[in-house]
Amino acid sequence: MNIAVMAFPLYILLMLLELAYERYSGRPTYRLADASTSINTAVLRVLLEGPLRLLLVVPYAWLYEHARWFEWDAALPWVWLFGFVAVDFCFYWAHRTLHRYNLLWGAHQPHHSSEDFNLSTALRKGALQTGFDWPFYLPLAVLGLPLPLFLLLLGVQLVYQFWIHTQHVGRLGWLEYLLITPSLHRVHHGQNDAYIDKNHGGVFSFWDRLFGTHAEEREPVRYGVTTPVGTFDPIRLQFSWWCLLWADALATRCWWDKLRLWWMPTGWRPVDVRHRPWPQMGAEKFERPYPAELKAYAFVQFVLINALALVFLASVRQAALWQAGLLVLVILSGCVSLGLLFEGRRQLWRWEGVRLLAMAGLALGWGVWLASGQWLLAVLLAGLCVASLLWLVLLGWRSRSGQLL
Template sequence: MIPAVVYAIPFFVLLVLVEALSYRFLPDDEERGYELRDTATSLSMGAGSQVIGLPWKLFAVVAYAAAFTVAPWHLSAASPWTWVLLFFADDLAYYAFHRAHHRVRVLWAGHVVHHSSIRFNLSTALRQSWTPMTTLPFWLPLALLGIPPWMILLQQSVSLVYQFFLHTERVDKLWRPVEWFFNTPSHHRVHHGSNNVYLDRNYGGILIVWDRLCGTFEAEGERVVYGLTKNIDTYNPVRVAFHEYAAAWRDVRGARRWREKAGHLFGPPGWQPKAEV
């Protein structure tokens, strides 16, 4: 089964080119827009994620199908209420997935790829993880609710396509009701910021209401500084993909106690054991 988002890839690349040309003819300052090596890395990461993700998606389909089989009821795709339930359930699953991948280091090690660029443009949306295996637990409950697996996969693709358009500085804040309910480029710029006030904020996929309800929302205010709190300074796709796994492994090997080893894996990024008195 080919994910629906794959069919959108040619349009993604075309829009990246259009946005890059817009900076050529309507330039911003040098810190904004596109840089050739950075864009090449993002495109490489995106291509690699698709190559790795396709066989994994086949495994996910089998897992969703197995969960759907044992679900106590099966919801009909012919009912509009099933689609309404799917929309909100998928978006809530994405919020939980996204928040966990920022707060648990072993999960962050895969997701950090997406935040590793110091630039923010449509190509950044394609800078994706090469370790998609951690997604399954967050969407499996949807199949257990009786939602057909093909619907889950379709809605995942719809969400990813929507989120592609969030990665731009060419769109300012939108109409206030839109900004209140939906994730927008302004909200997502905050999410990619390394400013202290912006860290671990705005995890939403299509909707921003989960952030507002759970206390993780932050409006865009001060100028966003993109990238990591400690940037990796490399354009090598392999290093971008696995640098945090390597760093976590070094910390685990250097830890003296099992509690410290667990903290380096399951604590938040940057976790360190308390100094002994």
């Protein structure tokens, strides 16, 4: 049971409320391209979370069974309180370390890559981050915190962090001495010189005060990273930072630098490649023009992708490995399509046409040959794909044979 995933309906409700408030107040913070990329990044993380979570669960369970120092009664309230504070303490050090080193920053950078800041930003998690931060939680197994309770508290800790990704809540006075608030977390997402690598806490703010990483919101925050990812493709942005490091590793003539740059402080580069330019944040947010006619199409495809993700979550335990893998490929192909659309790339037309035809064929094949009891659902999905394809053809015809992009 993953509390953070089960809370997804709550996330949707809160985002809708934030959008409604923005419409009422005239203070927009959402862009369709950026918000959908953030949510699709969450979809990508959910798809990978199962196998990556084993990196944490397996050693945790072994240490708890063979090396724990204490026995805790999970029925006692103080054990829950201690466990929650301990989980947040481990999160603080994991989070701080992810910011500290080149290789680890690459796993966490996707979360900071959005140049907007709203509740959807909370969902833009590094899909591979679990593969890097799991060792920081293992001391809790040695201390004797039972695995089910640990996973529950970790999920609650992550759910708390959702609401602090908003620009519509101001300073909260004395509460900021205890808890991470939206104001404190806005600082964390800022690329302002005074804000970089500050406020790493997840729930409690006193960790930052104790360990010298606290900063208050004193000036307007500029969101994003100093080396912008320049993409709305949730798959490409996962590897943006690592691609920069890889290019430096190939270019440098020093073999020692090729190896050590991955573990050097974030931003360190070999001397002989520092003249090679890295992406720089411009005066404007990353945006690519795409026609208004495609916005409705993009929104519908976005909804379908997330509906398929919900189907995946509901059926993954019963599905065969190849069935789950096929569904993952279908979802990922949709994420790529939206990235192409939001970036105004001409490849969209060909890619999307092939994707929709393939999906329609797979749906019919599934309903007719593989799961005859689900033929109605299969026909419905195939019909949606055909309707989307006709819609796409109509848009292309209106734009003079595909010159819309």
